[in-house]
Amino acid sequence: MAVYNTSARNHVWLAWFVLQVPIIVLIDGLDYFFPSSMYEPAGAPLHFAYNIKQDYVATYNDPIGQWSPETASGHDSWMGLFLYLEFAFILPAVLYAVFQLGVMRRGTSGATELLLLLYGFETALTTLVCIHDVAYWDPAAYSPEVKRTLTFQLFGPWFAIPFLMSIDMACRILARFKAADAALASKKGQ
Numbered sequence: 001m002a003v004y005n006t007s008a009r010n011h012v013w014l015a016w017f018v019l020q021v022p023i024i025v026l027i028d029g030l031d032y033f034f035p036s037s038m039y040e041p042a043g044a045p046l047h048f049a050y051n052i053k054q055d056y057v058a059t060y061n062d063p064i065g066q067w068s069p070e071t072a073s074g075h076d077s078w079m080g081l082f083l084y085l086e087f088a089f090i091l092p093a094v095l096y097a098v099f100q101l102g103v104m105r106r107g108t109s110g111a112t113e114l115l116l117l118l119y120g121f122e123t124a125l126t127t128l129v130c131i132h133d134v135a136y137w138d139p140a141a142y143s144p145e146v147k148r149t150l151t152f153q154l155f156g157p158w159f160a161i162p163f164l165m166s167i168d169m170a171c172r173i174l175a176r177f178k179a180a181d182a183a184l185a186s187k188k189g190q
Contacts, residue, residue: 003109018098029087060154063076097112117170120164
């Protein structure tokens with residue numbers, strides 16, 4: 001029988017995951033999940049998401065947000081891998097977390113904590129690569145102010161929150177190991 005951790009932090013993680021679903025599906029995955037007829041023409045059902053993405057690109061000229069296999073220039077070929085990871089691992093993990101924390105409302109089991117540890121580590125690491133990449137963008141095209149905004153306001157939370165989540169999950173898993181070790185030692189002492 002699984003033992004569930006019902007920490008109040010689960011509410012924070014649930015809010016994070018609920019925020020992530022529309023961003024992954026409607027912003028990052030817009031070009032990949034939907035035909036252009038669903039979002040490009042004015043009046044299309046997903047045109048609002050297209051407008052949000054176009055406004056973001058117009059404001060920041062973010063090459064990461066504009067990446068596609070057609071625009072890959074060699075140095076950023078890692079972005080394709082990151083998108084595959086986002087759609088094949090991150091999105092299912094996020095949906096599972098929303099289900100476990102929001103629908104089932106029973107907290108985290110050891111297996112869920114392990115999944116969320118991996119999710120947090122992977123998301124923090126790939127976002128850290130993006131943050132590192134910003135430092136090397138052409139200063140003629142990207143002012144220090146734009147680079148700071150991208151680094152600290154847009155990419156920063158996508159690094160910090162999953163990183164903190166991975167620490168939280170690692171601590172929970174460690175507590176489970178310690179409890180199992182103590183139970184085993186108690187059993188041997190009888």
